[in-house]
Amino acid sequence: MGPVTRTVSIVTPVHAAAVEFLPAAFASLRTQELPAGWEWEWLVQVDGGDDADVPADICSDPRVDVSSGRRGGPGVARTLAWGRSRGELVKVLDADDVLPKGALARDIEVLDQNPSVGWTVCRVLDLMPDGSLQHYTLGDPEPGLLVRGELYAYWTRTHRPMVHPASLCIRESLLAEIGGWMALPASEDTALLMALDVMADGWFIGEAGLHxxxxxxxTTAHPDHRGGTEWEARMGAIRKHADALALRHPKVNAPVNSNASLKRSP
Structure with missing residues (x-):
């Protein structure tokens, strides 16, 4: 009997306006070199559309699983994509984003080396319309351990997530406990990040892992994204969800040097 292959599942929701970007996302996936014994699968969920909208060369790759369903928004589409996955790790990738070389390998390495860490995020570069790259502007924490509750405390003060939730890689067992993504019209990735943060320690990778x-x-260009009654309702739902999960996962005081043996990313 040969060695067991381990899988990281990439989940991507897509709607009609973003299908044109899928080839670039696919090309970035094909450049990824994974550690020995690992493979990737790509779960693409067309939100309210037809599978045929996805280019044929993407659909024909055996590592790619394309499906479609009734329109439910990005959170529903992400959850449906995850529902078809089989990996022990789940990686977020929006249809219009791309992964730099080495992104998946760094996620896998951190989670393999640090069993107590439940999820990773990384440095993000904004890919501008002219093709240039600019550093994501919120400001990054120091590379390494993100202690449980740290990001949520920052978010409750600012309603900004400190790190970019579009770069998440998650242990599938943790995502299953949360129940996937919230059915929000936007901010569903921030909602997931806050839920993860109150449940388990995370890790910030200092090398850029997402364009x-x-x-x-x-979605973030919509006028309702940063204010108004919909924004208030989204923030309220995120807070209620995270608070309920925090009660189920109370923090336990750890020894002062509990993270001394953890390996730091570059």
Missing amino acids: YRKHPGQ
Whole structure:
């Protein structure tokens, strides 16, 4: 009997306006070199559309699973994609974003070396319409351990997530306990990050692991994204979800040097 292959599942929701970006995301996946014994699968969920909208060369790759369903928004589409996955790790990738070389390998390495860490995020570069790269502007924490509750405390003060949730890689068992993504019209990735943060320690990878495309059609460009009654309701739902999970996962005081043996990313 040969060695067991381990899988990281990449989940990608897509709607009609973003299908044009899928080839670039696919090309970035094909450049990834994974550690020995690992493979990737790509779960693409067309939100309210037809599988045929996805280019044929993507659909024909045996590592890619494309499906479609009724329109439910990005959170529902992400959850449906995850529902078809078989990996022990789940990696977020939006249809309009791309992964730099080495991104998946770094996620896998951190989670393999640190069993108590439940999820990773990384440095993000904004991919501008002219093709240039600019550093994501929130400001990054120091590379290494993100102690449970640290990001949520920052978010409750600022309603900003400190790190970029579009770069998440998650242990599948933790995602299953949360129940996937919240059915929000936007901010579902921030909601997931806050839920993960109150349940388990995370890790910030200092090397850029995502190129986040900036374009007029993205959800964050919508006028309701940063204010108004919908924004207030989204923030309230995120807070209620995270608070309920925090009660189920009370923090236990650890020895002062509990993270001394953890390996730090570059």
